[in-house]
Amino acid sequence: MATTPEPGEPATQIQSPRDSAIASPGWASSTCSVHSEDLEYWRLGNRLYGRGFPFPADDRAREDHDARHAVFKKALKDRSFCAPVRLEGADVLELYTRTGILAMEIADKNPACSVIGVDESQMPEAWVPPNLQFEVCNLEDNDDWTWRQRRFRFIIIRQHGVFVKDLPGLIRRCSEILEDGGWIEFQLLTLGHYSQSEQQAPMGKKSKIQDIHGYLSHGLAALGRQLDIHDKLPRILEENSFHNLEHRGFPVPLGRWPKDEELKDLGHLWLDVLYWELEALMLLPLSVGLKWDYHLIQLFLADLRNELTQCEGLKMLTEVHVVYAQKVCEGRTT
Numbered sequence: 087m088a089t090t091p092e093p094g095e096p097a098t099q100i101q102s103p104r105d106s107a108i109a110s111p112g113w114a115s116s117t118c119s120v121h122s123e124d125l126e127y128w129r130l131g132n133r134l135y136g137r138g139f140p141f142p143a144d145d146r147a148r149e150d151h152d153a154r155h156a157v158f159k160k161a162l163k164d165r166s167f168c169a170p171v172r173l174e175g176a177d178v179l180e181l182y183t184r185t186g187i188l189a190m191e192i193a194d195k196n197p198a199c200s201v202i203g204v205d206e207s208q209m210p211e212a213w214v215p216p217n218l219q220f221e222v223c224n225l226e227d228n229d230d231w232t233w234r235q236r237r238f239r240f241i242i243i244r245q246h247g248v249f250v251k252d253l254p255g256l257i258r259r260c261s262e263i264l265e266d267g268g269w270i271e272f273q274l275l276t277l278g279h280y281s282q283s284e285q286q287a288p289m290g291k292k293s294k295i296q297d298i299h300g301y302l303s304h305g306l307a308a309l310g311r312q313l314d315i316h317d318k319l320p321r322i323l324e325e326n327s328f329h330n331l332e333h334r335g336f337p338v339p340l341g342r343w344p345k346d347e348e349l350k351d352l353g354h355l356w357l358d359v360l361y362w363e364l365e366a367l368m369l370l371p372l373s374v375g376l377k378w379d380y381h382l383i384q385l386f387l388a389d390l391r392n393e394l395t396q397c398e399g400l401k402m403l404t405e406v407h408v409v410y411a412q413k414v415c416e417g418r419t420t
């Protein structure tokens with residue numbers, strides 16, 4: 087029977103008919119165009135991917151994103167952001183907005199501000215608040231930053247680490263378009279689960295759930311992507327003359343084990359979200375990044391799901407990291 091390789095170890099001895107269809111340079115050899123003339127999509131298993139993206143771009147993925155939004159909201163105690171910025175009369179920018187759910191919420195709650203949500207892929211055509219507009223743009227392309235003449239008081243970026251090739255460049259460009267005293271905030275939910283019981287007495291056996299982070303980061307690294315960037319942000323922000331920097335961690339339990347009712351609810355929600363998005367998270371990094379056989383991945387995912395259904399006793403948790411900082415100004419701050 088096939089055994090699961092250690093994180094970072096390619097399973098090159100296992101071959102699958104699918105390998106030839108997925109392991110080509112540029113990730114995709116099987117493509118089909120849907121929805122947009124600008125974006126090409128391709129299939130891996132039963133999931134649909136945008137070219138160059140390590141996670142699916144299908145309707146299920148949109149639902150996963152919106153479910154994650156609920157996790158962020160609960161973890162941040164119903165706040166959309168943590169930076170101490172006043173939004174009345176402000177221009178606000180959300181980069182890598184995806185379904186636009188966060189931009190919509192900020193615009194809806196703050197009718198006296200004006201919000202722009204930006205993403206490379208198409209925005210939803212649903213009703214949006216009148217003080218919100220979406221723009222389609224490639225944020226890696228300097229010339230696409232068409233709003234450079236404007237000055238924003240607040241820029242918010244959530245769950246984008248894997249997609250950013252040049253983080254210092256992104257922060258420098260954000261600094262250029264922030265008004266003096268304006269704020270930038272990053273929010274990231276990490277997948278590095280740890281056990282609270284382990285903190286007191288080491289567990290005899292490590293759970294596979296604790297391997298998710300290692301496998302995923304190795305798979306993404308093989309694709310030239312980085313999973314976690316929250317530890318890099320403070321230094322880069324300081325190098326770009328940001329100050330009043332805060333790096334805060336908000337606990338996200340896995341399961342209903344906490345006594346506190348709010349944490350119990352959050353843990354229940356996160357367990358459900360992780361259970362359903364496991365395949366979306368792991369499929370391409372393991373198959374294309376670590377060259378695992380498709381069927382081995384499905385076995386591994388089945389094992390993981392099984393552990394997730396029985397993980398209450400392990401008292402696991404992870405964190406939402408929030409990093410925010412203020413652009414230095416000569417005079418008065420906002």
Ligand SMILES: C[S@@+](CC[C@H](N)C(=O)[O-])C[C@H]1O[C@@H](n2cnc3c(N)ncnc32)[C@H](O)[C@@H]1O
Pocket residue numbers: 151155181182183184185186187188204205206207223224225226227243244245246249
């Ligand atoms: C993980 S999703 C962001 C989720 C969203 N911020 C949220 O928290 O709900 C990453 C998004 O980055 C977008 N993206 C990736 N590369 C991009 C680029 N170069 N320019 C603009 N958007 C990009 C993708 O289209 C995708 O929608």
